[in-house]
Amino acid sequence: MRWTGRIRFLFLAPAVAWVLAFTIFPLGYSLYLAFFKVEQKVEIKRVQQPVLDERGQPVIEDGQPKMRNVVLRENVTTSTFIGLDNFRRLVSDPQVADAVRVTLVFLLLAVPAELVLGFLLALLFNRQIMGRSVLRAIMILPIFATPLAVGYVFFTIFYEVGGPLAWTGIPWLSHPGWALVSVAIVDIWQWTPFCFLVILAALQGVPDDLYEAAQIDGASNWDMLTKVLVPLLTPTFVIVLLIRLAEALKLFDIPFAMTGGGPGTATQPYSMLAFRTGLRFFDLGYASAMAYGLLAVVMVVIMLFFRRMRESYG
Amino acid sequence: MRSVRALLVGTAASALLAGSAAAGQYVDWNADGTVTLKLGPEYDNARITVPQSMLGSAFGPGKQPFKDVTISVTVNGAGPKGGISGPLYSFRPIWEELSGGKVNIVELPFAEHYTKMMLDLRNGTGQYDAFMVGAFWYGDIVPAGYGYQIDDLMKSGKYPQWSYDVMPPSLKTLHQWEGKSYGVLNDADGQVLYYRKSALENPEHRAAFKAQFGYDMPVPPATWQQLLDISKYFNGKNWDKNDPDPDSGTVLHLKVGEQGHYHFQSLSASFVINPGDKVTRTQNVYWFDPADMKPLINSPGHVKALEFLQELHKTGPAAQVGWSLGEAWDYFLRGKAVFVFSWGDVGALCQDKARSKIQGDCAAAMLPSSNEYWDFAKQAWVKLDKPRQVGNTTGGSWHGVISNYSANPEATYSFLSLMAIPPVSKLMAMYGWDGVDPGFSYQFLQEDGGTATLDEYVKAGWDPNDAKTYTKAYKDLFYAPTTLTYLRIPGTFEYWDILDKNLSAAMSGAKSAKQALDDTAAAWEGVTNRIGRDKQLEDYRAAIGYKE
Numbered sequence: 093m094r095w096t097g098r099i100r101f102l103f104l105a106p107a108v109a110w111v112l113a114f115t116i117f118p119l120g121y122s123l124y125l126a127f128f129k130v131e132q133k134v135e136i137k138r139v140q141q142p143v144l145d146e147r148g149q150p151v152i153e154d155g156q157p158k159m160r161n162v163v164l165r166e167n168v169t170t171s172t173f174i175g176l177d178n179f180r181r182l183v184s185d186p187q188v189a190d191a192v193r194v195t196l197v198f199l200l201l202a203v204p205a206e207l208v209l210g211f212l213l214a215l216l217f218n219r220q221i222m223g224r225s226v227l228r229a230i231m232i233l234p235i236f237a238t239p240l241a242v243g244y245v246f247f248t249i250f251y252e253v254g255g256p257l258a259w260t261g262i263p264w265l266s267h268p269g270w271a272l273v274s275v276a277i278v279d280i281w282q283w284t285p286f287c288f289l290v291i292l293a294a295l296q297g298v299p300d301d302l303y304e305a306a307q308i309d310g311a312s313n314w315d316m317l318t319k320v321l322v323p324l325l326t327p328t329f330v331i332v333l334l335i336r337l338a339e340a341l342k343l344f345d346i347p348f349a350m351t352g353g354g355p356g357t358a359t360q361p362y363s364m365l366a367f368r369t370g371l372r373f374f375d376l377g378y379a380s381a382m383a384y385g386l387l388a389v390v391m392v393v394i395m396l397f398f399r400r401m402r403e404s405y406g
Numbered sequence: 407m408r409s410v411r412a413l414l415v416g417t418a419a420s421a422l423l424a425g426s427a428a429a430g431q432y433v434d435w436n437a438d439g440t441v442t443l444k445l446g447p448e449y450d451n452a453r454i455t456v457p458q459s460m461l462g463s464a465f466g467p468g469k470q471p472f473k474d475v476t477i478s479v480t481v482n483g484a485g486p487k488g489g490i491s492g493p494l495y496s497f498r499p500i501w502e503e504l505s506g507g508k509v510n511i512v513e514l515p516f517a518e519h520y521t522k523m524m525l526d527l528r529n530g531t532g533q534y535d536a537f538m539v540g541a542f543w544y545g546d547i548v549p550a551g552y553g554y555q556i557d558d559l560m561k562s563g564k565y566p567q568w569s570y571d572v573m574p575p576s577l578k579t580l581h582q583w584e585g586k587s588y589g590v591l592n593d594a595d596g597q598v599l600y601y602r603k604s605a606l607e608n609p610e611h612r613a614a615f616k617a618q619f620g621y622d623m624p625v626p627p628a629t630w631q632q633l634l635d636i637s638k639y640f641n642g643k644n645w646d647k648n649d650p651d652p653d654s655g656t657v658l659h660l661k662v663g664e665q666g667h668y669h670f671q672s673l674s675a676s677f678v679i680n681p682g683d684k685v686t687r688t689q690n691v692y693w694f695d696p697a698d699m700k701p702l703i704n705s706p707g708h709v710k711a712l713e714f715l716q717e718l719h720k721t722g723p724a725a726q727v728g729w730s731l732g733e734a735w736d737y738f739l740r741g742k743a744v745f746v747f748s749w750g751d752v753g754a755l756c757q758d759k760a761r762s763k764i765q766g767d768c769a770a771a772m773l774p775s776s777n778e779y780w781d782f783a784k785q786a787w788v789k790l791d792k793p794r795q796v797g798n799t800t801g802g803s804w805h806g807v808i809s810n811y812s813a814n815p816e817a818t819y820s821f822l823s824l825m826a827i828p829p830v831s832k833l834m835a836m837y838g839w840d841g842v843d844p845g846f847s848y849q850f851l852q853e854d855g856g857t858a859t860l861d862e863y864v865k866a867g868w869d870p871n872d873a874k875t876y877t878k879a880y881k882d883l884f885y886a887p888t889t890l891t892y893l894r895i896p897g898t899f900e901y902w903d904i905l906d907k908n909l910s911a912a913m914s915g916a917k918s919a920k921q922a923l924d925d926t927a928a929a930w931e932g933v934t935n936r937i938g939r940d941k942q943l944e945d946y947r948a949a950i951g952y953k954e
Contacts (some may be wrong), residue, residue, distance in 0.1 A: 134530045136551065161813040165530045187929070252725035253737075266727035268916040352517070354662025355727050356911025371521050373900040374528065375936065377576050 118233035126178050126380040128171040137164045149327050158206045178381035190357050191365040194272065198343060198361060201276035202283075203336045205354070207329065209280065211285025215317075217288070228292075232285045237281065243349025246278045248351070263350055268358035276358050279340070287332050294328035295321070327404035338390050362386055428467040432500045434546065435467040443500050443830070448487050450836065454829050461504070461827075464564040464820065468622075470506025472817040476666020476923025479806065479818070480523060481538040489751065490538055490804045493825055493834055495628030501821045501909065507814075509821060512822060517663055520899055525931035527552040532811030535818040538689050540802025541580035541589070542902065545895040545945060547807060548583040554808035557587045559819045566823035568831070572846040574884035576799050580892060584948060590822040591831060595801025597672040598818050598879040599633075599747045601626050602758070603769040603871075605645050606636065626771040628793040630673065633774050637721040637745055640924025646741040648763050648946045655721030657733035657743035662910035670909050672747060675890040676775040678702070680782055685891075685952045688782035693901075694934075695894050696952040699943045701930045703905065704923035706787075707780030712912055712919035714776075719913055727914045739764060745776050747773055749801055750835070753876040757868050758838050766869040768854040770879040772886070773798070797886025804841070832858065836866045854881040859873060895945040897937050904929045 106186055143158040151158040182188055189219040217228055234242075249256055250264035257264060264274045298321065306316050344363040353368075354361030366386065370379025407596035414746040434442040441461060466470045479494060486495040498509045512534060514522050521728045524546060539547065547553045559565060568591050570578045581589030605611060606625045615623040619635045627633040631743040637655030646653045660666035673694065682689025687697050692790055694701055702708070719726070722743060726734060731748070738746040739755055739762040747751060755761055756768030775793035780786075806822035808815050826831065834842035835849045850856025852878060863873035893901065905926050934942050947953070 112627045132528060134528075158946070161815075163532060163811050163813050165532070165811065167530060186925070252728070263724055266725050266914060268911070268914050271728075289773055351728070352661065352663035354907070354910045355660075355914030356662065357907050358911070358914070358916060360907075368903070371525075372903065373897070373933075374524060 122380040122383060125377045126384060127173060127377075129174050129176065130169060130171045130376060132170075133168045135166045136169060136222045137166075138162070139164060174377070179385075180380045181378060182381050182385055187357070187365060188362075188385075191360055191362040193339065194342065194357070194359065195361045197272060198276055198279070199337065199340050201273065202279045203333065203340055205276070205280050206284045206287045206336060207333060209284045210289075210332070211291050211325075211329075213284070213288040214292040214295050217292055234282045235285050235289075237282065239345035240349050242278060242282055243346040246274070246281075246346075247350045250274050259296050266355060268355055271351050271355060271359050273382055275343075275350060278346050278350065279343070282346075283336060283339070287336065290332050291325065291328055298324055327400065330400050331397065331404070334393055334400065338397070341386065341390055341393070430503050432503045439733065443501075445496055448492065448496055448839075449833065452833060454833065456827065456829055460535075460567050461824075462563060462565040462820070464568060464816075465504045465566075470504075472820070473506030473815070475505070475507040475814050475817045476510060477507060477535040477814055477818045477821060478510040478512055478533065479536045479538065479821070480512045480514055480519060480534050482519050482804070484841070485513070487839055489839070492840045493592075493842060494538070496840075497825050497830070500552070501824050503822070505820060506815065507817050507821075510851045515809075523547075527809065527811070530811060532809065532813070535812035535814055535819060536806045536808045536811055536822060538592070538804050539589075540804055541805045541892065542802065542894050542898045544580075544583060544588070544747050544807075545893075545898050545949070547871045549896060549945065552810050553583070553588045554810045554812060554815045555586050555588060556590065556808065556815075556819055559816065560587060564817045565816070565820040566827045568823060568826035568828065572828065572848060573847065574670075576797060576889050576892075577673075577803060578882050579847050580799060580803050580894070581805065590806040590808075590819065591826040591846070592805035592822075593803050593842045594799075594835075594880075594884070595749055595799045595803040595843060596670065596798050596845065596880065596883045597747050597749060598753075598876075598883055599626060599745060599771050599773050599774060600752050601769050601771070602741070602744045602764065602767055603647070604767045605640065605744050608645075609646065611639070622782050627774050629777045630676070630718075630774045631777050633745065634714070634718055634721070637718060640744045641721040645744070648741040650951050653741070654723055654737070654743040656718050656745040656747075657722045657737045658715075658719060658746075659731045659748070660719070660727050660730050660913050661730045662906060663903075665801075666913070667906040667909050669747065670712060670715055670905075671890060672773055672798045672800045673715055674708055675798055676773075676794065677711040677714070677779055678705060678707035679796050679888055679890065680779065681888050683796065685950050690888070690891060691782070691950065691952075694930075694946055696943070696947050696950065697954075699934050699939050701927040701947060702782075703930065704920070704927040705782070706781055708923055709920050710780070711776070711831065712909070712923060716912060716919060727910070736761070750845075750876075750880060751838055751841060753872065753879075754836065754838030754843075756838075756872060761838075766872060768869075768872045770872075770876045772879050772882040794888065795886060797883050797889035799884070799892050800890065803845075836863065836868070839847075844877065845884050849877065851877045851879045854878050856881065893949070895942055895949055897933050897942070900933050901930055904933070 114199060139162050140159040141162045143150050144159050213231065244288060252258055252266060263270050265271050291356065302320055303316065306320050311319065342363050343361040347359040347361060348364060351359040353364050363386065366379050366382040369375050369382060430685065432444050434444070435458070436455070439458055441458050445452045445454070445838050458466065463668065481491040481494055484491045486492060491511065494509070494511050498511065502508060503788055507764050520543060523534070526533050527547065570581065570587070570591070573591070577594050581587065581591065598726055606623060612623050615636065618639060624632055624829050627636055640653065641655035642652050654691045657845050658666070658669055660669070680689045685691065685696070687695060691702060693703065712911060723737065734746060735748065735752055735755060737743055738752065741763045753768065753770050758763060772795050775790070775795045777793070779786050779790045781788045808818050813819055825834070828848045831846060833847050835844040851858055851860055851874065854879070858877070860870055860873060864870050908917065908922040908926045911917040912919050917925070
């Protein structure tokens with residue numbers, strides 16, 4: 093191979109290094125942590141070293157070399173193979189079962205609602221209405237908001253004493269059931285625009301001939317919707333559904349900011365439990381096993397997504 | 407709270423009379439051998455004049471012992487005028503002028519502070535020189551060798567002078583580990599009862615209460631059961647005329663992941679702790695059985711206390727299940743609740759007219775006692791003839807601990823110590839916004855065995871009656887013959903987090919009290935097994951002073 097041929101590998105190198113460093117290594121290291129009990133001890137030694145100037149010469153103050161403290165540390169790491177212990181714990185841990193239940197209930201509340209609302213809005217915006225482009229731009233704004241900030245904003249909206257929704261008398265954040273509904277409402281507010289946008293794009297790709305043909309055949313509006321549009325849009329629905337499922341399974345920011353996972357663990361999704369286990373309690377092996385559990389589920393969803401993509405678009 | 411300067415050791419006036427030998431922007435070295443520290447508007451431009459020797463021999467006119475040194479200190483994020491973080495900002499320019507160094511204040515959200523600290527320590531990054539820690543983090547810091555022992559620095563005489571001798575033993579022990587010193591004096595945490603004296607002493611309410619409950623309303627309530635009756639009586643009535651809406655009985659801060667579980671700890675202590683001269687398997691224990699590390703948290707005493715807390719919760723706003731400290735405190739300060747039991751901040755905030763409508767009607771007392779407790783030895787309930795109040799050091803008693811990775815422990819210690827010298831510490835405890843609460847002898851009144859005078863509090867803007875009951879409540883609390891043992895073994899953060907989650911579930915009605923505490927006990931067993939039962943047992947015994 094000539095050097096001009098080889099140079100392409102040079103251009104690829106930064107991307108490959110990036111992926112290796114930030115994707116492959118953490119993936120491999122967390123797998124290692126899931127199977128090993130890693131204990132780390134640090135030995136610390138303090139020494140004094142002379143301060144050097146730009147020329148590398150010791151700085152002299154009051155006739156003495158100026159000294160600085162330096163802390164030397166030596167990490168002593170021991171690791172013990174524990175096999176599948178962390179994964180066994182995963183299936184018997186009531187906290188995990190609870191977090192999985194919360195995540196599934198959230199999925200059932202949020203994702204279908206986002207899809208249905210997104211579709212209805214897309215139907216509305218697929219016709220001539222006044223100020224359509226402006227309204228459409230406003231509609232999609234929530235997608236660009238940071239979920240953490242959204243969580244804090246809705247915390248104030250759902251505030252039960254003196255908040256803007258206090259008049260409803262609904263215990264938005266203090267009741268376990270309502271708190272999860274509140275989290276779902278915020279997610280719906282943020283992600284319905286995404287569903288709307290994708291479905292609207294699909295709707296606008298439906299050829300006018302089809303509407304006209306259906307009208308000539310005497311189809312009612314309802315027939316057009318159920319017998320023409322829905323079958324045509326089904327691949328899009330499935331894709332949107334799978335994307336939202338994969339995202340919603342990783343729910344974290346909104347309940348983190350809005351409810352802290354509470355009351356109790358009523359709004360603590362699986363990702364938050366994994367986060368607490370790893371970065372609050374430093375049970376890193378178990379947290380890694382949890383992360384792999386989530387990864388497995390998300391991978392299934394992603395595989396279905398790609399299969400559907402292939403089926404839809406060849 | 408507006409004319410604090412006069413209460414300080416030496417006054418600005420005396421400094422002016424003495425004349426300044428070297429005047430700086432924040433520090434004046436006076437010709438009479440004193441030095442004046444000049445604070446900003448957040449402390450009403452207070453001037454603290456102390457003997458030069460109190461700052462230690464390292465500091466002096468023309469001396470800048472830590473020139474070009476930068477130190478980083480982490481603290482719960484609350485801003486330049488927030489609890490615990492505020493004083494760091496106020497004293498930073500003073501220390502920088504004294505030392506020639508720089509202070510980098512790293513504010514971290516309460517929920518993230520522990521995580522960031524432990525990541526720094528476990529990975530040996532050494533990014534931070536000190537942490538403003540809660541005492542319950544000690545178990546994760548000190549045994550692992552992450553804390554810098556300060557005994558030699560304290561003895562050296564080179565840095566600002568303060569002493570553990572001003573602390574009650576219950577607080578002193580939180581700053582040390584196995585007799586070695588790590589913590590620099592700052593805050594003193596413990597929960598006391600705050601009550602609206604005028605409401606409890608109102609003749610109409612007293613008559614109505616007696617008609618309803620059949621006994622005279624005690625002021626303050628001596629037992630939790632009396633407190634519940636009073637709380638029920640006042641809940642839903644518009645007994646406070648600050649607004650036309652109905653008011654509450656007791657307000658609590660119960661938000662999960664925050665500091666709700668401390669309510670349970672303080673309240674349940676008198677339901678659970680069996681008195682005795684020493685720590686045995688059944689006396690003066692609360693958390694675990696010191697023989698085998700089995701959790702005691704689901705004992706009948708604990709369960710009854712949680713059932714009681716659930717009842718008490720019904721006499722406050724339902725939304726308090728999701729309330730943090732600030733929301734519950736403000737509810738009380740606005741005159742909406744007759745009781746709150748919380749930290750020293752509340753008493754000081756009552757005096758802040760910008761935030762409080764109840765100055766002069768904000769009395770404090772040591773927490774009441776249960777009228778019965780669960781006897782671990784007899785496995786039966788014991789009725790008490792008279793109340794037996796149990797002290798507590800519930801909370802973090804937030805203070806500085808130096809990282810063992812710090813390359814500049816001396817500089818860091820001198821900064822933290824500057825805020826620990828008695829006149830500074832005394833000043834800080836009189837302000838509500840700064841989160842520094844009283845617990846040291848110079849903050850207690852002379853009539854209660856301390857060295858402060860009522861006049862000093864009055865000149866600092868306090869109502870005299872509020873100040874009297876407040877300082878006495880804290881003196882009684884920290885010197886109580888029986889005290890709730892403080893948990894600070896490895897994994898305390900996790901044990902408490904589990905408790906917190908389950909308590910929140912119980913308070914929101916998702917679990918019964920028994921279920922919540924049984925679940926807590928089961929999860930605690932998992933943590934103990936994971937960390938190592940023998941190791942935990944050893945640390946727990948050392949922490950509570952248990953000997954076989």
